[in-house]
Amino acid sequence: MSSVSVADVAAAPRAARLSARQALVVGVAGALLVAAVAASLTLGAVHIPLSRVIDALLGHAEAGPLRQIVLDLRLPRTVEAMAVGAALGVAGALLQGALANPLASPDVIGVTGGAGFGAILILLVFPSSIALLPAGALLFGLVAAALVFVVAWAGPNPGGITRLILAGIAISALFSAAMSALMAWRPDRVPSAIFFLVGGLTTSGWSQLEVVWPYLAAGFALALVLVRPLDRLALGDDVAASLGVRPRTIRLGAGVAAALLAASAAAIAGLVAFVGLFVPHVVRLASRSAGNWFVVPVSALCGALLLLAGDTLARTVLAPIELPVGPLMVVLGVPVFLWLLRRAT
Amino acid sequence: MILSARDVQVEIASTPILHGADLHVAAGELVAVVGPNGAGKSTLARAVAGLQRLAGGSVHWGEEDLADLRPRRLAHLRAFVPQRPSVPAGVTVRDAVRIGRSPHVGPLQRMTRGDHDAVARAITRAGADGFEERMLTTLSGGELQRVQIAVALAQEAPALIADEPTSHLDLGAAAGVARLLRGLADEGLAVVLVVHDLALAAAVADRVVVMAAGRTVADGPAHDVLHAERIAEVWHVDAALERDADGRTALRVGWLNPTVSSLDMTPRKDLVSP
Numbered sequence: 366m367s368s369v370s371v372a373d374v375a376a377a378p379r380a381a382r383l384s385a386r387q388a389l390v391v392g393v394a395g396a397l398l399v400a401a402v403a404a405s406l407t408l409g410a411v412h413i414p415l416s417r418v419i420d421a422l423l424g425h426a427e428a429g430p431l432r433q434i435v436l437d438l439r440l441p442r443t444v445e446a447m448a449v450g451a452a453l454g455v456a457g458a459l460l461q462g463a464l465a466n467p468l469a470s471p472d473v474i475g476v477t478g479g480a481g482f483g484a485i486l487i488l489l490v491f492p493s494s495i496a497l498l499p500a501g502a503l504l505f506g507l508v509a510a511a512l513v514f515v516v517a518w519a520g521p522n523p524g525g526i527t528r529l530i531l532a533g534i535a536i537s538a539l540f541s542a543a544m545s546a547l548m549a550w551r552p553d554r555v556p557s558a559i560f561f562l563v564g565g566l567t568t569s570g571w572s573q574l575e576v577v578w579p580y581l582a583a584g585f586a587l588a589l590v591l592v593r594p595l596d597r598l599a600l601g602d603d604v605a606a607s608l609g610v611r612p613r614t615i616r617l618g619a620g621v622a623a624a625l626l627a628a629s630a631a632a633i634a635g636l637v638a639f640v641g642l643f644v645p646h647v648v649r650l651a652s653r654s655a656g657n658w659f660v661v662p663v664s665a666l667c668g669a670l671l672l673l674a675g676d677t678l679a680r681t682v683l684a685p686i687e688l689p690v691g692p693l694m695v696v697l698g699v700p701v702f703l704w705l706l707r708r709a710t
Numbered sequence: 711m712i713l714s715a716r717d718v719q720v721e722i723a724s725t726p727i728l729h730g731a732d733l734h735v736a737a738g739e740l741v742a743v744v745g746p747n748g749a750g751k752s753t754l755a756r757a758v759a760g761l762q763r764l765a766g767g768s769v770h771w772g773e774e775d776l777a778d779l780r781p782r783r784l785a786h787l788r789a790f791v792p793q794r795p796s797v798p799a800g801v802t803v804r805d806a807v808r809i810g811r812s813p814h815v816g817p818l819q820r821m822t823r824g825d826h827d828a829v830a831r832a833i834t835r836a837g838a839d840g841f842e843e844r845m846l847t848t849l850s851g852g853e854l855q856r857v858q859i860a861v862a863l864a865q866e867a868p869a870l871i872a873d874e875p876t877s878h879l880d881l882g883a884a885a886g887v888a889r890l891l892r893g894l895a896d897e898g899l900a901v902v903l904v905v906h907d908l909a910l911a912a913a914v915a916d917r918v919v920v921m922a923a924g925r926t927v928a929d930g931p932a933h934d935v936l937h938a939e940r941i942a943e944v945w946h947v948d949a950a951l952e953r954d955a956d957g958r959t960a961l962r963v964g965w966l967n968p969t970v971s972s973l974d975m976t977p978r979k980d981l982v983s984p
Contacts, residue, residue, distance in 0.1 A: 465798070521723060597812045599805075600861065601796030606761055607789065608865070609782035609813050655800025 387659055390652045394663065398447075398670040405443040405677045406435060410684060441571045446676040446690075447669035448574065448581055449566070449634045450644075452626035454668020455588050455661055457641030458648070459626075462595045462657040463619035464526050470642035471627030473533040474620055478540035479509025480631035481562065485544045488558045489551045498561070499576045499632035505540070506628030507580075512536050514620060524613035529620070564637035564691025566676050577629040584625030588661060591618050595657040637672070637691045643698055644668045650705040671698065712737050712772060712869050712900040713788070715758045719766035720750075727753045729924040730767070735902055737868060740895035742911035743904045744936075745921030746945055751904045752793060754921065755873045758902070759790040771869070785813035788869040789862035793877070793904075795854075797846050803857050804842045807833055810864030829864050836860035837890060852883025859890060869900040876905060888914045908936055912951050913959040920944060942969045 383391065406418045413431055420426040421435040453471065460469035471477055483505025487498045516532040518524050548555050560567075594615045598605045602612040627641065645664045649655055652663070675694040680687045713735040720728040728750045735741045743751045756762040758769050760776055769776035771787040779787070789810075807829050808821065814828070815821050821829075833839050836859045841849065849857065855875050862870050872891065876884040884907070892914045895901045905911050911918050912932035920928040920935055922944045928935040938950045948964035 465796070597809050599796070599798045599801050600809055601792065601794075603756075603761060603790070603792040604795060604809070604861065606781070607759060607785065607792075608810065609780070609785035611781065649800060653800070655798065656805065 383659075384652075384654065387652045387654055387663075390648065391663060391666070394666050394670055398666065398673070401670055401673045401677060402443060402447075405446070405673055406439050408677060408681050409434075409439065437570055438568050441574065442566055442568050442676070443673060445566055445574060445633050446673040449630045449637065450640060450668035450670065450672025451665040452581060452584065452630040452668070453637060453640040453672070454644035454648075454664035454666075455585065456623040456626040456630070457643075458645035458657065458661045458664040459588055459591065459595070459619040459623045460641075461645050462660065463591075463598070463616045463623075464530065465598070466526065466530065467646070468642070469530075471623060471630075472537060472641075473530055474624055474627075475509035475513040475533050475536040475540065476506045476624050476627040477631065477636055478537035478544070480506035480628055481636055482509075482540040482544045482547075484561045484631070484635070485547050485558055488561065489547050489554045492554060492557065496572075499573045502561075502635075503577055503580060503628045503632040506631055507624055509536050509540050510620065510624030510628070514617060518613075518617065524616055526616075529616070560689060561635035563689045564635040565679070565687075565689035566634050573633045577632045580625045581629040584622045584629065585665075587618060587622035588626070591615060591622060592658050592661050595619060595661075599655075634672075635691065637694070639695045639698065640668055640671060643702055644671060647702060647705060650708070711735065711770075713758060713770070713902070715754075715767070715769045717767035718754060718757050718764060718769065720753050720757050720762055721765040722753070722762075726765070727924055728757065728765075731757075731921065731924070731926045732929070733758055733902070733919060733926070734929075735869065735900045737900050738895055738898045739916045740892060740901040740903060740914055741917050741919060742915035742932075743902060743919045743921060744906070744908060744911050749921040749944075750924045751921050752873050754926075755790075755871050755902060755904050759788060759871050760784050761790065782813055785865060785867070787867055788871060789865040789867045791858045791862050791870070791872040791875055793873040795858050797854065799845070799847050801846050802843055803833070803838055803846065803849070803860075804829065806846055806857055807838075807842075807860045807864050810861035813865055828866055832860045832863035832866075835863055835894075837886070850883075851878050852880070852886060855879060855883065855887055856890070859887070863894075868898075869902070870894065871902040871904075873904045874906065875903070876907065876910065884910065908941070908949075908951060909959040909961045912936060912953065913957065 403415055407413050407415055411434060413435060417426065417431055418435050421432045426432040456471045460471065460473065461467055480502040483501035484498055487494060487501040513533045513536045517529040522528065594610060597608060597610045598612055598615060605612045630637065644667050645660055648660050648663045648667055652659065671694060672690065675697065676690045679690040679693045711734050713733060715733040718728055718731045731750065731754045733754060743754060745751050753762060757764055760779065771779065771784065810832065811821060811825050811829055814825055833842055836856045838856045838860045841853060846854065846857065876887050879887065888910055891901050891903055903915065915932060917930060918932045918935050919926050920940065927944065928940060932951065933953065936951045941947060941949045946969050948967035948969050950962050952960045952962060
């Protein structure tokens with residue numbers, strides 16, 4: 366071809382666009398999420414047809430038990446599941462991107478250990494104040510992360526990756542030990558804490574989201590701001606610094622966002638394991654891309670899908686028994702993960 | 711002068727590394743920085759690039775003092791090619807070179823048509839066209855070095871600092887990088903090349919800066935500063951630099967000839983070459 370047409374010029378890459386594979390991942394995950402929302406709102410002890418659900422959501426349904434079930438029970442739980450899944454997916458993707466470490470997850474910045482301690486403290490020591498459980502988990506999750514950041518950013522070479530990870534492991538160990546000590550001290554009350562420790566959602570209306578939504582919103586907003594700067598760290602801190610990017614500031618911002626998101630998720634759903642580690646890897650392996658501009662938002666989508674589908678399954682397969690969604694998702698997720706891992710180049 | 715660095719001193723973890731180093735580079739000039747391992751070549755390159763805090767001395771880029779320059783502004787004045795770059799998985803050559811364009815793109819902005827054109831120009835100029843869509847992890851050492859230079863060229867800064875870009879390359883790839891850097895200087899870029907190979911330095915550089923024990927000890931055309939006495943003094947090796955009429959350079963090394971005791975690392979002024 367000797368000439369370049371106007372159309373060729375117009376089609377020149379204007380901005381990073383989705384590859385066919387990336388578009389497929391977004392399309393499939395989006396469609397499945399819509400289906401999971403429909404399933405979550407219609408399925409349960411009472412089956413409510415989709416048309417009645419839509420009427421209720423649009424405010425057309427007359428007052429009655431069906432409308433109440435949809436709006437006061439199933440809708441909050443659906444929103445909670447998506448919020449928790451999205452928060453954990455984004456937290457994991459941010460940390461893996463910021464620390465350039467595929468093993469990073471909210472555990473490494475101490476959030477899981479801190480939130481676990483906060484919840485166990487309320488459940489075992491102040492069982493009469495159980496309403497404070499989300500606040501306690503959130504508070505101690507953030508305190509643990511703050512301690513990790515203070516240790517990692519004090520002294521020479523502040524914000525180095527190895528120092529951050531080691532500080533996270535040490536602070537996590539401290540809070541886990543405190544949690545174990547509380548459990549050994551009041552073993553009679555431990556059964557009340559099991560549900561929190563394994564991770565799961567409850568049907569409790571909007572009360573938990575009312576406590577944590579500002580932290581969730583702040584975490585998501587910060588994540589959104591950091592997506593492009595994070596991609597500029599890919600060639601190493603020297604290249605990033607020479608380009609005028611501040612690697613340590615970006616890393617701290619990503620850590621704070623991940624801490625807000627993971628602590629909020631723990632406040633709502635307990636210690637849901639594995640999602641934060643697993644979802645970003647699934648997104649990378651399925652889309653064969655590593656750019657944070659793609660992995661972070663799509664991890665939100667896939668995290669929301671995974672947790673909502675898992676929760677709907679958990680409360681319907683053996684109804685009226687509710688399985689805890691945390692372990693169920695791990696059981697369902699690990700085979701998918703291993704299959705993708707085997708196909709990875 | 712695009713770069714004027716005077717009496718640069720650097721301490722790392724309270725240990726003095728640079729005691730007083732000078733470096734001056736004009737537009738269109740290629741300056742090679744040579745010296746033994748541990749002499750402070752890379753530290754000097756990083757210090758003038760703004761990646762290492764100064765303990766003393768001054769660095770000016772054009773009229774602007776490095777101490778007053780914001781990182782983003784500095785990124786418009788000089789590009790830096792590090793010695794050991796990260797090679798992340800899942801990143802294509804084009805993605806990497808786009809990162810080099812980031813000083814021109816705000817934190818929340820998208821790249822414009824002009825930015826994409828600059829990325830394409832940098833890829834072509836560095837000789838990385840033909841493998842733009844390949845993953846960094848699949849490239850050879852020579853290809854990777856061209857990509858690193860393309861990342862720097864995408865900045866469109868008037869100066870480029872390359873820290874040992876040829877250290878791990880075979881002869882052909884090293885010559886390719888040498889020709890590329892010489893060509894960039896001929897086009898008007900100010901180029902600082904940190905390099906171990908004295909024959910390569912003599913062939914490409916307008917001036918050679920010799921470093922020893924944290925100081926710059928000589929600065930001038932290669933044949934003036936890299937004479938046998940200085941090589942014996944700085945590297946403790948009996949060697950002579952030669953250049954023929956076709957521009958071929960060679961370092962003739964008396965590998966086994968004694969110069970100074972290997973235990974006595976202090977440079978000896980009294981040595982005379984055979």
